[in-house]
Amino acid sequence: MRAGVLALQGDFAAHLAALPAGATEVRTAAAIDALDLLVLPGGESTTMLKLLDGSGIEEAVRRLVARGGVVFGTCAGAILLAAEVRGPAQRSFGLIDVTVERNAFGRQVDSFEAVLEPDYPGVFIRAPRIRRVGPGVEVLARWKGEPVLVREGRVFAATFHPELTADRRVHGLVVAAVGTAREASAAR
Numbered sequence: 001m002r003a004g005v006l007a008l009q010g011d012f013a014a015h016l017a018a019l020p021a022g023a024t025e026v027r028t029a030a031a032i033d034a035l036d037l038l039v040l041p042g043g044e045s046t047t048m049l050k051l052l053d054g055s056g057i058e059e060a061v062r063r064l065v066a067r068g069g070v071v072f073g074t075c076a077g078a079i080l081l082a083a084e085v086r087g088p089a090q091r092s093f094g095l096i097d098v099t100v101e102r103n104a105f106g107r108q109v110d111s112f113e114a115v116l117e118p119d120y121p122g123v124f125i126r127a128p129r130i131r132r133v134g135p136g137v138e139v140l141a142r143w144k145g146e147p148v149l150v151r152e153g154r155v156f157a158a159t160f161h162p163e164l165t166a167d168r169r170v171h172g173l174v175v176a177a178v179g180t181a182r183e184a185s186a187a188r
Helices: 012-018 045-052 057-066 076-081 169-187
Strands: 003-006 024-026 037-040 070-074 082-086 096-101 112-115 121-124 129-133 138-143 146-152 155-158
Touching: 003 012, 012 024, 037 057, 037 076, 037 169, 045 076, 057 070, 070 076, 070 169, 076 082, 076 096, 076 155, 096 146, 096 155, 121 138, 129 146, 155 169
Parallel strands: 003 024, 003 037, 037 070, 070 155, 082 096
Antiparallel strands: 096 129, 112 121, 138 146, 146 155
């Protein structure tokens, strides 16, 4: 499996440590074209959009999903993947049928840790909230009844930071999806 983490901004190093050995930092569209799995880390979504402008990376992410690859966005990465962004509205990739509200859990000083349903640890830092989940989206984890980890096909989004804990189960779910996608492709 070839895995990478978009390394333009945010805590990409923590995601690299959470993925299987050999995962790489990714800064170009060409690098994404060689991957099976791409993680879009947290950071600041408007800054990320500015850095991505004209890079071809958004198109490369779309090609990755179209050819059977897996994408996982956390916090700002989830905002980039969403179908709709509010608070304020901004452009996004539209790869997962959710509506997110930016910074909806509050400011930096309102950051917190929580135990999610099921028992995943969650670290929320200026986190978005998922306000709407489309009919094809599966909710994988909740906090106080709200969806915080979702999946639509091979696209995953988390409003929290699983990479900032020692628990690797969330990354394990995403990595397992790569294997499932490969098996489905081989069966065709």
